[in-house]
Amino acid sequence: MNAPVDVSFFARAAKPLTSYRPYWAKRFGTAPFLPMSRAEMDKLGWDSCDIILVTGDAYVDHPSFGMAVIGRTLEAQGFRVGIIAQPDWQSAEPFKVLGKPNLFWGVTAGNMDSMINRYTADRKIRSDDAYTPGDVGGKRPDRAAIVYSQRCREVYKDVPIILGGIEGSLRRIAHYDYWSDKVRRSIVVDSKCDLLLYGNAERALVEVAHRIAAREPVEKITDVRGTAFVRRPDDESGKGWFEIDSTTVDEPGVVEPHINPYMTTSEQAAAQGSTCSKEDAPDSGAASACGTGAVGQNEAQGNARADAQKAEPNPAIQPIQFVPNPSLRVKLKMPPREKTVIRLPSYEQVKSDPVLYAHANRVLHLETNPGNARALVQAHGEGVTARDVWINPPPIPLTTAEMDYVFDLPYARGPHPSYADENGSHDGATKIPAWEMIRFSVNIMRGCFGGCTFCSITEHEGRIIQSRSEDSIIQEIEDIRDKVKGFTGTISDLGGPTANMYRLGCRSPEIEAACRKPSCVYPGICQNLTTDHGPLIKIYRRARGLKGIKKILIGSGLRYDLAVKSPEYVKELVQHHVGGYLKIAPEHTEQGPLTKMMKPGIGSYDRFKQMFEKFSEEAGKKQFLIPYFIAAHPGTSDEDMMNLAIWLKKNGFRADQVQTFYPSPMATATAMYHSGRNTLTKVRRHMRDAEEETVDIVRGEKRRRLHKAFLRYHDPNNWPLLREALKTMGRADLIGNGKHHLIPTFQPMTDGSYQSARRKNSTPVGQKPAPAAVAAKPGKGNQPVKGRILTQHTGLPPRVTGSAKAAARKPR
Numbered sequence: 001m002n003a004p005v006d007v008s009f010f011a012r013a014a015k016p017l018t019s020y021r022p023y024w025a026k027r028f029g030t031a032p033f034l035p036m037s038r039a040e041m042d043k044l045g046w047d048s049c050d051i052i053l054v055t056g057d058a059y060v061d062h063p064s065f066g067m068a069v070i071g072r073t074l075e076a077q078g079f080r081v082g083i084i085a086q087p088d089w090q091s092a093e094p095f096k097v098l099g100k101p102n103l104f105w106g107v108t109a110g111n112m113d114s115m116i117n118r119y120t121a122d123r124k125i126r127s128d129d130a131y132t133p134g135d136v137g138g139k140r141p142d143r144a145a146i147v148y149s150q151r152c153r154e155v156y157k158d159v160p161i162i163l164g165g166i167e168g169s170l171r172r173i174a175h176y177d178y179w180s181d182k183v184r185r186s187i188v189v190d191s192k193c194d195l196l197l198y199g200n201a202e203r204a205l206v207e208v209a210h211r212i213a214a215r216e217p218v219e220k221i222t223d224v225r226g227t228a229f230v231r232r233p234d235d236e237s238g239k240g241w242f243e244i245d246s247t248t249v250d251e252p253g254v255v256e257p258h259i260n261p262y263m264t265t266s267e268q269a270a271a272q273g274s275t276c277s278k279e280d281a282p283d284s285g286a287a288s289a290c291g292t293g294a295v296g297q298n299e300a301q302g303n304a305r306a307d308a309q310k311a312e313p314n315p316a317i318q319p320i321q322f323v324p325n326p327s328l329r330v331k332l333k334m335p336p337r338e339k340t341v342i343r344l345p346s347y348e349q350v351k352s353d354p355v356l357y358a359h360a361n362r363v364l365h366l367e368t369n370p371g372n373a374r375a376l377v378q379a380h381g382e383g384v385t386a387r388d389v390w391i392n393p394p395p396i397p398l399t400t401a402e403m404d405y406v407f408d409l410p411y412a413r414g415p416h417p418s419y420a421d422e423n424g425s426h427d428g429a430t431k432i433p434a435w436e437m438i439r440f441s442v443n444i445m446r447g448c449f450g451g452c453t454f455c456s457i458t459e460h461e462g463r464i465i466q467s468r469s470e471d472s473i474i475q476e477i478e479d480i481r482d483k484v485k486g487f488t489g490t491i492s493d494l495g496g497p498t499a500n501m502y503r504l505g506c507r508s509p510e511i512e513a514a515c516r517k518p519s520c521v522y523p524g525i526c527q528n529l530t531t532d533h534g535p536l537i538k539i540y541r542r543a544r545g546l547k548g549i550k551k552i553l554i555g556s557g558l559r560y561d562l563a564v565k566s567p568e569y570v571k572e573l574v575q576h577h578v579g580g581y582l583k584i585a586p587e588h589t590e591q592g593p594l595t596k597m598m599k600p601g602i603g604s605y606d607r608f609k610q611m612f613e614k615f616s617e618e619a620g621k622k623q624f625l626i627p628y629f630i631a632a633h634p635g636t637s638d639e640d641m642m643n644l645a646i647w648l649k650k651n652g653f654r655a656d657q658v659q660t661f662y663p664s665p666m667a668t669a670t671a672m673y674h675s676g677r678n679t680l681t682k683v684r685r686h687m688r689d690a691e692e693e694t695v696d697i698v699r700g701e702k703r704r705r706l707h708k709a710f711l712r713y714h715d716p717n718n719w720p721l722l723r724e725a726l727k728t729m730g731r732a733d734l735i736g737n738g739k740h741h742l743i744p745t746f747q748p749m750t751d752g753s754y755q756s757a758r759r760k761n762s763t764p765v766g767q768k769p770a771p772a773a774v775a776a777k778p779g780k781g782n783q784p785v786k787g788r789i790l791t792q793h794t795g796l797p798p799r800v801t802g803s804a805k806a807a808a809r810k811p812r
Contacts, residue, residue, distance in 0.1 A: 014203060014225075014396035017073070017405055020210050025050060026078030033061055033416050034071045034083045037097065041082065049082035051209065052101040054148045055165075056110035056117075056140035057131040057434075058419060059085040061412035064438040066111055066165060072409040073202050074209060079103070085416070086132065086139045089147050095155045103212050105152045106205075107145060107193070108165030111434070113456075113664065114144035115179050121660040122704070123179060130433040133419045133426075142179075143167075149191040160218040162208060163193035164201050169460040170665040172198050172228045172391055173364060173378050174347040176357065176674040178663040183351040183674075186389045188228050189380050194218045196228040200446060200461055202406055203395050225370070226395030230387050233379075238388070241375075242335035247345045249359045250684045337374050341390075342367065346379035354675035359683040361671035368462065370394045371513030397447065397464045404472040407443070413484055427486070440484065441493035441555065442476050444468055444539070448497040449504075449529075450559060451519030451598050452587075453668035453680070454633060454661060457497045463520070464512075467503045470539055474546070481548045489549060494539065495556025500563055502536045504529065518668075518680070521561060522598040531562055533569035540572055553579045560584050560608035561600040567611060574615040578623050584608070585628040588640070589647045596635030596672060596695060598680070602647075627653065631707040632698035633661040634672040638729060641710035645742055646734070654714045660704060673697055716750045719743050 028045060035041045036059060041049070051074055055067040063069055071081045082101075087094035110117070110131055117140070119125055125137070132139045141147040145167045152161055171187035188196045195218060197204045204226040211221055222229060222237055231238050259268065342363060344350075350357040360378070367373040373393040380387055398406065414426065415435055421428045426435070448455070449463040473494070480487055496502075506512035506520075507528045520526045544552045554577045563570050574582075586605040588594050594601060609625060616623045629644060648655065663670040671679045672695045687693070698704055706725055709718035722743050726734050734742040 017206055017402050020077060023078030023213055025080045030410050033412055034081050036083050036416060046080050048102055049098050050079040050102045051106055052082045052098050053106040054084045055108050056114055056144040058133055058432050059083050059416045060435045063407050063411055064443055073406060076409055077206055089141045089151060092151050092154045095151050100156050101159055104160040104162050107148045107161055107163050109144035109167035113167045114140055121662040133430040133432050135433050146191045149193050160194040162195050163191055164197040166460050168196050169198040170456055172196060174350050175665040176670055185347050185380055188230055188389050197226060199226050199395050225392050228391040231390050232387050241339055241341045244342045246342050246363055341375040341377050344376055344378040355685055358671050358675035358677040358679045362679045362683055365518055365668060366516055368394055370396055394462055397466045400467055400469050403466055403468045407468055408472055440480055440487060440491055442473060443496050444473050444494055445496040445502045449520035453598050456664050456667055459666050465501050465505050473539055477543055490551040492553055493555035499554050499556035499558045519598050531565040533566035537569055537572050552577055558584045561604040564607050570611045571615045574612055575619040581624045581626050583626040587630045589644050590640040592640050593633045593636040630659045630661055631711050632704045634669050634695045634697055636698060637696050641707045645710040645713040655711055658708050658711045660708055713742055716748050719747055
């Protein structure tokens with residue numbers, strides 16, 4: 001047995017999940033599935049539920065679904081937990097199906113933000129929902145967390161509401177809302193929840209549940225890490241904090257030039273465009289001969305200002321206030337961080353001032369390390385409606401032992417029986433695509449220290465890696481092999497947010513606790529970061545050696561700049577764990593957008609590609625890399641997209657699925673999108689140097705279409721738009737019929753449609769693809785053409801995931 005070892009200081013910083021005395025209802029035992037109906041409650045012998053969880057996803061009892069993890073964790077603490085999944089929000093009746101919860105409601109929009117789940121990056125409503133049986137759209141409302149909270153309050157107004165999930169995490173402060181194109185209030189205010197739990201909330205939720213069960217009023221629970229709540233400015237519980245005012249940004253005044261002592265008075269006046277000559281000012285006396293000069297002008301202006309102030313006081317002018325400077329550590333004794341709160345600009349300020357919004361977003365991201373983060377407070381409302389949204393520091397990450405505890409709970413590893421079809425199966429019309437994707441996968445870690453500005457993982461899971469033990473991972477693989485119906489011997493993924501950050505972290509616990517960097521791998525890999533892939537290699541080898549396991553695939557995104565630090569890992573991965581293709585995400589080739597994404601340069605991709613091809617050749621395998629790119633990201637110019645398209649053509653890539661930048665709430669790139677400022681540097685009202693440059697923001701449908709068109713340069717439907725753009729950019733030399741040209745001069749007949757790899761939202765069935773699309777298909781037998789690098793969308797056979805036998809698959 002491998003004993004889990006935690007070197008981080010976080011291992012000693014919080015009460016363990018297993019240290020609580022179980023609630024009395026633990027005597028009822030473990031439910032095969034958490035009940036969704038009264039009949040199931042009766043079968044378990046329950047007269048009521050202690051906690052009822054409301055979710056926007058279908059209930060799948062699998063550790064990759066947040067509601068199942070929360071439900072099973074609370075069940076293990078002894079609570080009776082029921083689930084209301086995807087209720088009809090048009091009335092309150094569906095929220096009464098399990099009766100009144102004894103302790104509280106737990107509300108979440110689901111594994112995805114409900115707006116991102118329901119709308120495309122172009123704000124068009126989706127016709128599908130991967131978290132719904134049958135892939136049917138429309139089973140959840142817009143801003144589901146708010147709607148569900150309102151219905152719960154309507155049904156039983158005296159029952160506390162605990163809000164959680166990624167939708168709550170990304171909206172815990174005033175945030176820019178892409179869909180309404182304005183700044184919205186904190187979701188704590190809009191949902192009127194009693195408590196918001198952000199991030200992975202097992203630790204916070206277990207503590208809150210036991211305290212509510214001990215009859216502690218929920219309004220008194222204000223000291224739990226990873227929570228946010230509303231507090232009135234005059235609330236006594238808010239006294240005794242040292243408040244740091246961060247409601248403004250640096251705003252230096254105009255610097256007046258010094259007077260040159262070697263210039264005469266007349267010369268000074270001439271330099272300012274006036275005169276100091278008696279002849280030019282006959283009405284002035286000798287004492288005021290320079291009244292129209294520089295000095296006289298200043299004096300006159302000063303007198304005019306003084307008279308105006310006497311006549312009408314300016315309310316904007318306030319007396320100067322002197323406050324202690326917290327940065328002067330030698331002269332001032334710093335207050336303890338656990339009793340320090342940073343006051344952000346209020347909602348009323350950030351909704352009308354993009355610069356202050358960018359500043360608030362930057363402060364929030366600087367306060368994300370559980371080792372040194374301070375509490376944040378943001379005012380909402382004025383006068384009698386004034387209240388503060390308090391955000392406690394992030395939760396302490398789970399130790400390896402606690403991660404094992406959570407993932408070893410008795411999950412059924414499948415959808416609730418109520419979703420089964422007439423044959424009792426979940427593989428037909430009621431199949432849930434999100435479950436199908438992770439059906440035979442194993443989550444080995446949480447968190448990501450990459451800090452990509454467009455990604456929400458850091459805001460939700462944090463940048464401290466939380467890893468499971470090797471034995472716990474192997475046990476789950478064996479459970480899949482022995483218990484999961486339909487398993488054919490292939491594990492589709494061993495990963496998490498990132499495939500190869502397992503057990504990586506800071507070399508020094510002290511440095512880890514004090515660090516405030518947003519990324520451990522940008523602009524380069526931190527010298528204090530361990531890059532040893534040895535523990536991960538050991539798991540791969542042990543897993544693929546298990547009896548009955550034919551293949552272990554890696555489906556999570558790979559951080560290739562870390563992988564190249566361990567050639568042994570790349571060799572193990574390429575020769576044994578790639579099912580024909582491997583997806584990685586360079587995102588772009590140009591420094592403009594890459595610096596705003598906090599992603600490595602394309603040189604890291606080239607180094608990994610060389611290693612990938614070398615080890616594939618050694619193994620005698622033909623394998624392909626699938627690079628993913630983002631269009632229309634902040635900081636991307638039209639020239640950047642043109643250069644990316646040239647790179648794609650040069651390397652033989654023809655992307656079908658195009659990722660367009662999606663401004664998710666609270667992300668750093670979203671703050672750039674809204675404010676036009678680079679929030680990776682200090683935000684000032686007036687920019688001083690090149691580092692504080694404004695960011696090129698891709699707005700408007702026409703320009704977003706152009707950037708997507710560059711990614712799909714091979715699509716004849718995009719050629720007219722690209723020809724016009726290239727001519728405007730002075731790059732008509734890229735239009736021609738040679739191999740070095742980006743697009744041809746001829747234009748075939750096209751229908752203007754967009755053929756997507758997704759079966760929905762694509763060209764209608766029966767329509768013929770454009771001639772160029774037909775010509776782009778590989779040769780006989782759908783085999784790749786020699787010398788051409790292809791993606792999964794242009795000829796590479798689909799990867800076998802083990803979900804069904806190849807012979808049983810229907811041809812598309």
